[in-house]
Amino acid sequence: MNPLVIAPSILSADFAKLGEEVRAITEAGADWIHVDVMDGHFVPNITIGPAIVAALRPHTHLPFDVHLMIAPCDPYLEAFAQAGADLIAVHVEAGPHLHRSLQAIRALGKKAGVVLNPASPASSVKHVLDLLDLVLVMSVNPGFGGQAFIPSAVEKIAELKAMIGDRPIRIEVDGGVNPETAALVAAAGADTLVAGSAVFKGGPGQYAANIAAIRASAAATARRDAA
Numbered sequence: 001m002n003p004l005v006i007a008p009s010i011l012s013a014d015f016a017k018l019g020e021e022v023r024a025i026t027e028a029g030a031d032w033i034h035v036d037v038m039d040g041h042f043v044p045n046i047t048i049g050p051a052i053v054a055a056l057r058p059h060t061h062l063p064f065d066v067h068l069m070i071a072p073c074d075p076y077l078e079a080f081a082q083a084g085a086d087l088i089a090v091h092v093e094a095g096p097h098l099h100r101s102l103q104a105i106r107a108l109g110k111k112a113g114v115v116l117n118p119a120s121p122a123s124s125v126k127h128v129l130d131l132l133d134l135v136l137v138m139s140v141n142p143g144f145g146g147q148a149f150i151p152s153a154v155e156k157i158a159e160l161k162a163m164i165g166d167r168p169i170r171i172e173v174d175g176g177v178n179p180e181t182a183a184l185v186a187a188a189g190a191d192t193l194v195a196g197s198a199v200f201k202g203g204p205g206q207y208a209a210n211i212a213a214i215r216a217s218a219a220a221t222a223r224r225d226a227a
């Protein structure tokens with residue numbers, strides 16, 4: 001079983017002081033930093049580009065988990081790699097050449113991930129498993145933080161867990177993750193949890209407790225599942 005990873009999404013951080021926020025979640029016990037990149041075309045919102053990723057890189061030693069919600073994605077992979085991304089995840093719905101995009105990410109020396117929207121089946125990744133380090137299951141429709149968790153994500157995670165078998169591929173879940181939903185997704189097989197609003201709520205004084213609550217809840221059900 002992969003060790004549990006908690007990846008706070010800086011989409012819910014104070015954008016006027018992102019460097020400070022990244023340092024605060026690093027000190028609060030985050031494992032990865034989740035960066036939501038939106039283009040106003042693939043999703044109805046615009047957020048962060050490679051220049052901001054590069055500016056944030058000196059503020060933490062933690063891996064940058066870059067979630068690209070952009071189409072096309074291939075023209076921008078190198079820029080995000082050079083900016084300091086450690087893992088780059090592209091949506092299966094973002095274009096016709098997923099295999100080529102994953103090859104390009106690996107050729108840049110980065111970990112490669114595929115993201116599945118709520119309506120996309122687990123089987124979309126069946127023929128690219130050899131190119132994957134991570135599958136990201138969206139449990140909200142991408143574009144905004146603070147949305148309600150879509151329960152069908154749990155069944156999809158379980159399907160992916162069975163498909164992946166003992167390959168070293170992480171299952172990440174993103175959207176509406178809080179201590180309650182973390183327990184459900186961890187029991188189904190998710191080992192990497194993104195959380196935006198549930199981590200950043202209450203301000204910097206609460207970040208450590210918020211991360212710890214999600215981690216404890218997920219760890220408890222993952223243990224029961226393994227027992």
Ligand SMILES: O=C(CO)[C@H](O)[C@H](O)COP(=O)(O)O
Nearest residue numbers: 142143145146175176196197
């Ligand atoms: O990819 C995303 C939205 O498209 C975000 O990572 C996600 O919504 C996190 O926010 P929250 O935990 O508040 O749902």
Ligand SMILES: [Fe+2]
Nearest residue numbers: 009036067174
């Ligand atoms: Fe995300």
